[in-house]
Amino acid sequence: MIDFNDTIAAIATPLGRAGIGVVRVSGEQALSMACSLCPNLNGSTIEPRRVLFTPFKNPSNGDLIDEGCFIYFKAPQSYTGEHVVELQCHSNPFILNQILSHLQALGARLATAGEFTKRAFYNGKMDLSSAESVIDLIDANNQNAHQVALSHIQGRLFEKIQGIRKQLMTVLEQVEGSIDFPDEVEPINKSDTLQKLETCRELLAAIIKQKDFGEWVKSGVKVVIVGRPNVGKSSLFNQLVGKDRSIVTSTPGTTRDYIETDIQLESHLIRLIDTAGIRESEDHIEQLGIEKIKELMSGAHIVLWVLDHSEPFTQEDEQVMGVVKNHPALILLKNKSDLPSRLNLENRFLENLTVNLSIKNDEGLGDLKLAITQTIQSHLKELDLDLLCNQRQLACIESVLSSLNSFVDGLKQDALEDDVLAIDLKNCILKCGEITGDEVSEEVLDGVFSRFCVGK
Structure with a gap:
């Protein structure tokens, strides 16, 4: 778990002139920093999840910047799992940038692309497949793409992949137990294990089979x-x-x-x-x-x-x-x-x-x-929107199925030692973890969240 010690801020709405613009602040000092722009508010008495109408003022000289709404979300009941404040003002880039500049002067760091969602992932607010689907929801331009993104945000893909991962971990425990404690642990029950893994293989194959329809749904027919x-x-x-x-x-x-x-x-x-x-x-x-x-x-x-x-x-x-x-x-x-x-x-x-x-x-x-x-x-007609994956997830799933097929073939033929079979299972579990976020490198995460805009 990465420890985010600093407080971040960013404009969360598209730059342009409109009715409402939002500046989002997240971190330990989010409430005190935001209150510095609203001298009529007392941070110690603000009730979370209440909308407060307030003037926004320059902390150094008290000059009025704008008037708008102040909303405080107390950790961990927030998008990021940290203290979050959203300042809603008129959507004028000049006004929004003034507010953001004052927050930076108070010590807030400008958020990187996707950092709010990245913090939500690290703080356990969502799994990685759900986090990836946030940008898919923002980019969805048709009903099917919208439904896929919502399905993944709600964790349906995560549930299926996590179910496979847990099944594989159970089998791995049996394999490693027979290696480490051969006199105490019975050899793996081949028939029972193959039956369990066949369900996993069928689901993985079903996901891969639908890969050609990803473009139909997301990019258009x-x-x-x-x-x-x-x-x-x-x-x-x-x-x-x-x-x-x-x-x-x-x-x-x-x-x-x-x-x-x-x-x-x-x-x-x-x-x-x-x-x-x-x-x-x-x-x-x-x-x-x-x-x-x-x-x-x-x-x-x-x-x-x-x-x-x-x-x-x-x-x-x-x-x-x-x-x-x-x-x-x-x-x-x-x-x-x-x-x-x-x-x-x-x-x-x-x-x-x-x-x-x-x-x-x-x-x-x-x-x-x-x-x-x-x-x-x-x-x-046979498309299951819950199973549509992006290219990164699909590459992981193809790797899982390949290693799982190798394990099954070795188990059927008694061709490999248990320790060799365990390598295939470990790769399966690792790749499943890369989809759910249980086992993923910082490099992969940087690639995922770089697709996001600043402020999300």
Whole structure:
């Protein structure tokens, strides 16, 4: 446990002009320092968790800085587990920095990035996975990401990993007991141990299996619009976005580069990408754009292939088909479906979702949104938001499963001595501890909390 002897302070709200700004102070001297700016308050009589309206004054000359609210949280019933004071004033950077400067003059140190949450972790107010999710909650830009962050803050991932860790520690005690006291401790019960560990392996494997969906939830589902030139891709993009972002003309090849933006579709964040038309071209810039489309396709979660319902399948459509035909989440869009059909796909793509559109007449957009939503839900139907991890946690979990598999294989085959088997178990326990924070280096912690802003 690190001993935080000093008192820290920082502006806890984004710098800018708004109704309320907050300066947060944490540490042994938080109350006395904050009261120095509020001469009408007596620190010895302030009741915790009460909101007090007070003037904030320059401690050296008594000049008025602002008026606002003073809230005291007595240790350990506070965010950091220390004495905490929040000073709420008008959100003017000049006012906030005055208050912060006076606190520094009184002896407070400017907090480093994430130091309030880091102190909360060290003081046992939250585990490391919960602490990491504070920044995820702040950054969440869709309902699913919000739910993942809340789940982890509430300790659901911690409970699952801690359960595995305790199970492994029990097995390790049995293994080490048989090593240290061979005459007193019975050899490990292989059948019983394997049965216990199989549950652990299944949970770890389930977490790893969901790693590809982390990007879907946190960064958005990548939906790429493709098709030959002048079939309505940019018009469709503009309709989905709700405003004109792509240039729309009757000239093929107008879109040379791709355009992307975020939209919300029910609970899902969509990263929508409009691309250049795919066709044979001698134009170097257009060729580069087409190569970029192929690169985008490889990372796309869903592909929308726009076809012209009123025209025959062309050579350029054939070229597009060669790029998209093997994508696992391909949706066909037949634009100009209000006109007589001349499009013949010759029974190809019968298993793919198909939506009839008339972009010009604003028809079929609801059906398209439903098709996109159904495609997302079909991929995420087995998703357990409680098990979604960040990259650091996932690396630890993969290491745990690898060492655990090694232990299980050795135990099944009687191929290794108990002391060698114990090494695998110790690595499992160590990596689980890196997720929960029970066993983690200062270097790892610095990396985790460096993602935070100052004041959180």
